[in-house]
Structures are given as C-alpha cells and as structure tokens.
Amino acid sequence: MSDAAKVRSRAGGVLAATCISTLVVNANTSAVSILLPAISEDTGTSVETLQWAVTGYSLVGAAVIVTSGSLGDVFGRRRVFQLGLLLFVASCVMIALAGSGGMVIAGRVIQGAAGATILACGLSLLSVANDGAAQLRAVSLWGAAAAVGAAAGPLLGGVLVDATGWQGLFWIDAAVALLCMVLTAATVSESSDPDRPRTIDYAGTVLIALTLTPLILGVSKSGDWGWLSVATLGCFAISIAAGYAFIAVERRVAVPLLDLALLRNRVLVGSTIAILIGAGTINGLMYLLSLYFQDPAALDFSPFEAGLATLPATVGLVVVAPLVPRLAAKFGGRQTIGVGFALTTLGFVIVGFVGASWTYAAFVLPLVAIAVGMGMSNGPASSAATASVPENEVGGASGVSNMARYVGAAVATALAATIYGSVIANQADDGASQSDALASGLAAASWMMAIFSFLGVLMAVVIARHRAATGTLNDAAAAAAAHLHTLPTSATAGRADPEQGKADASERRPG
Numbered sequence: 001m002s003d004a005a006k007v008r009s010r011a012g013g014v015l016a017a018t019c020i021s022t023l024v025v026n027a028n029t030s031a032v033s034i035l036l037p038a039i040s041e042d043t044g045t046s047v048e049t050l051q052w053a054v055t056g057y058s059l060v061g062a063a064v065i066v067t068s069g070s071l072g073d074v075f076g077r078r079r080v081f082q083l084g085l086l087l088f089v090a091s092c093v094m095i096a097l098a099g100s101g102g103m104v105i106a107g108r109v110i111q112g113a114a115g116a117t118i119l120a121c122g123l124s125l126l127s128v129a130n131d132g133a134a135q136l137r138a139v140s141l142w143g144a145a146a147a148v149g150a151a152a153g154p155l156l157g158g159v160l161v162d163a164t165g166w167q168g169l170f171w172i173d174a175a176v177a178l179l180c181m182v183l184t185a186a187t188v189s190e191s192s193d194p195d196r197p198r199t200i201d202y203a204g205t206v207l208i209a210l211t212l213t214p215l216i217l218g219v220s221k222s223g224d225w226g227w228l229s230v231a232t233l234g235c236f237a238i239s240i241a242a243g244y245a246f247i248a249v250e251r252r253v254a255v256p257l258l259d260l261a262l263l264r265n266r267v268l269v270g271s272t273i274a275i276l277i278g279a280g281t282i283n284g285l286m287y288l289l290s291l292y293f294q295d296p297a298a299l300d301f302s303p304f305e306a307g308l309a310t311l312p313a314t315v316g317l318v319v320v321a322p323l324v325p326r327l328a329a330k331f332g333g334r335q336t337i338g339v340g341f342a343l344t345t346l347g348f349v350i351v352g353f354v355g356a357s358w359t360y361a362a363f364v365l366p367l368v369a370i371a372v373g374m375g376m377s378n379g380p381a382s383s384a385a386t387a388s389v390p391e392n393e394v395g396g397a398s399g400v401s402n403m404a405r406y407v408g409a410a411v412a413t414a415l416a417a418t419i420y421g422s423v424i425a426n427q428a429d430d431g432a433s434q435s436d437a438l439a440s441g442l443a444a445a446s447w448m449m450a451i452f453s454f455l456g457v458l459m460a461v462v463i464a465r466h467r468a469a470t471g472t473l474n475d476a477a478a479a480a481a482a483h484l485h486t487l488p489t490s491a492t493a494g495r496a497d498p499e500q501g502k503a504d505a506s507e508r509r510p511g
Helices: 003-043 047-075 077-096 101-129 132-164 167-187 202-225 230-250 260-264 266-294 303-309 311-331 333-351 361-387 391-429 434-462 473-480 498-507
Strands: none
Touching: 003 047, 003 077, 003 101, 003 132, 003 167, 003 266, 003 303, 047 077, 047 101, 047 202, 047 266, 047 391, 077 101, 077 167, 101 132, 132 167, 132 303, 132 311, 132 473, 202 230, 202 391, 260 266, 260 391, 266 303, 266 311, 266 333, 266 361, 266 391, 266 434, 303 311, 311 333, 311 361, 311 473, 333 361, 333 434, 361 391, 361 434, 361 473, 391 434
16 A cells, blocks of 8 residues: 555544544434433432533533643643543443432533543544645534534434433443544554643633532522522632632643633634523523423423424524525624524524423424524634634634533523523422423523523624635535534635635734
8 A cells, every 4th residue: 555545544544533433422412411301210310410411511521622632732632532532431331330310420521521532632633634625624524523413412312212221322322432442543643742832721621610610500509599598609609719710820821721812802702602602502402392392291202202303403503504604705704693693582582482282383483493593603603713813823712612612501501400490390389280380491491591692692793893704615514513613614814715814804803
C-alpha cells in the first residue's frame, strides 16, 4: 500500500471512529428522558429524583467540555479520547447493572464527563487527520452523525425499553463504544499541541461544577424547601460565590477555561445566550413530553409510542436546520434568529393552553412550530459565535458556546422539572384530578419556556451585524448539528471567501 493510500485509510478510520462515537453519545443523551418512567418503576426512585440523571449529565459536561480538549492537546488527543470511551463503557455497564436510582444518577454523571471528552477530543482528532477541503467534509460528516444520533435517540430508546428493558440501551452503547476503542487503537495516530502551555485550568473546571451544582439543587428543591428558605438561598449564595471565584481564577491562570476578554464581544455574547436558551428549551421540552406522554393519567403512551410522538420536535429540528444557512445569507443572521425564536415562543404559548382533554393531534402543530423555530435560530447563532472573532480566537469562541449548551440544558431542565412537579402537587392538594394537574404542570412549564424563547428574540436585537454563512453543504451539516455542537462554517474566520471577508471586515468588530 502506498503512503498516500495509508494516509487515506488512516483518515477513514479516524472518521469512522469519531462519527460512530458521536452518534452513539448523542443518541444515548437524547434517549434517556424516554427511559425515566421505566427506570423509576424498576428502581423505586421517583422521576423527580431521576431528573438528576439528566441534569447531572449536563452539569458535568459543562465543566469538562473545554478541559477535556485541553487535556488532549497536552497529553495526547488519542489517549484522552480513548479514556473518554473507556469511561463511557464503564458508565454504561454501571447504569445497566444499577439496582437503585442513585446508581443510575452516578453513572450518568460519569457519562457526562465521558461524553464531553469523546466529543471534544474526537473533533480534534478529526481535524488533525485531514487538511483543507477534506477536513471540512470530515467535520461536516461528524456534525451530521451527531444530529442523526440526537434525532434517533428517543425513538431508539422507546423501541429498546419495549424489546429489552431500559438496560438494553446501555448494553448496546457499551458494545459500540468498545468497538470504537478497537478502531481507534488500530487507525488513529497520537497527536498533541507541543506549542500549548502545559498548564490545565483544573480550578476553573471545579468552580464551574461548584457554581452549577448548588444552583440546580436550589432550583430543584425549591418546591420542597421554599424559594426564600435558608437552604434555597444558601444554595444560591454558594453558587454566586463560586461564580465570583471562577471569574477571579480565570483572570490569573495562564490558559483560562474561559477567556474573559471574549465577553466584550457583543455578537459572541448575544449568540452564546441564544445558544444557551435554545439548548435549554429543547432539553426541557423533551424531558417534559417524555413524562407527560407516558403518564397513565395523560396520554398513557408506551415508551415506543412516546419516542415516536417526539419525532416532530427531534427530526423536524434536524430536517429544517440545513435549509436555514441560505435563508440567513439572504435575509441576515440576526433576522433569522429573531424569527426562529418568535416561532418557538408561539409553539410554547400554544402548549401553555394544554388541557386534560388534549389528544396527541393537538400537540403536533406547536411541536412543528418549535422545531422550525429552533432550526432557524440554532444554526445562525452557532455560526455567529465563531464568525464574530479573529481566527486565533475561534477555538475559544467555540468552547464558550459549547459550554453554554450544557449549562442551558442543565438549568432549564431542572427549572422545568421543578415547575412541572410543584404545580402538579399544588393542583392535587387543591382537589384537582390527576389529569388536570398534569396538564396544569405542563402548561406552567411551557409558559416558562415561552418566556425564555422570547428572550431569544431580544438577543437577536442585541446581536450586531456579522458575517453570515453562505449556505454551502458544509454549512447545512453544521446547522443540523448546531443544537449539539458549534462547528466551523463558511462564515468562520479564515474559511470564508477572501472577497467576502474584505466586504465584511468592518462588521466584525470585537465589541
């Protein structure tokens, strides 16, 4: 075999290992909400407690997503990627063998670290293994695999609950991750960044977790403790103190987890908040619908039926997103973001009027509106995040937006779960039927997400003019994966057409 053929073969192996791993990680992540009722019944743990299996995953992912990439740059990307896969296998086995809800939650927390590591280092390996147009194609395929996994996850989870029990998903995921480990060992060469300082911002990682954990705990337990109780306010105080300490640390470390100078960039800040809102609302929505659709007092769907019922939101989002870059190039990124969030707001407002008499057919139109709206806002917001900074800051901007996705998912899901559970309990105490109480809980949580989505409309106003993606096939793949990960587009610094770069130079102000 010639040297060129060996290079192509190796690049193909890297592409296979990274794409399969990101597909299985994202399918696993999106499937878990569908499994919660079955896990609750099997372990005797309340669904309210099992909410931590979702929020704990996102919480740890937020803390680790940037750090794991730094570890790969310093100690070897293949080595850290393999460690992520090994942790993923161990967490899957731990969850599949779990006899208690606490063990499931612990396994999911480990899985959050594993998943973030696989995504961060996998993308780095893919970028290093390819050059030029081949690199962009490979990254786009990676993004497409991530999007397909996220869309298929709820349906796959529903099928497996009925066919094998909820444990089946984790056994299959463990087997696939093992296959990726073998493939990686056989085809992926080690790489690192010798020019990068050897220091790792471990303190920043710990402080991110310490900021988010008491915040989510306070939000989750506020219904039991009271919003103004000492315990709740104490959690919020710890979160604020840890957040302040995080900022202080980031100002002093050599290679910070978050470059605070980036926060002076209005486009980046606005797009990051838009990304946070989008990730939070889609995760909160999937959590609520997974529970409501399966509840015997609501629609009483089987896990498979519930997974099928979420398709307008999951598949719709992925199908619409690739069409958006050309729309944004024609009408402007911030206009597209604003219209997208307006549609999402409308969808949540409609669900806010849900009643116990609603059949599934009544949910389809608002779910389609939410999916179309999120597809319109996610892609341009993700593109804006990397288009608004110089080429040497693209990695930092991408890290900020990816961290925001995890933060949004953790906080919004916890808040949605708290509102849903508290309203149901209050309605039941007032003598309402279980069906009416469930509908009231879903309505209240939907109004909260409608408010968040409307804030996204305001973010579109805040975001200044910026370079928009031109609508290439690679842009379409990046847009499809935008609710999961920030990928380079034709708008990203150093990748756009040079003449377009000259025309837009005046619009890429740092503040």
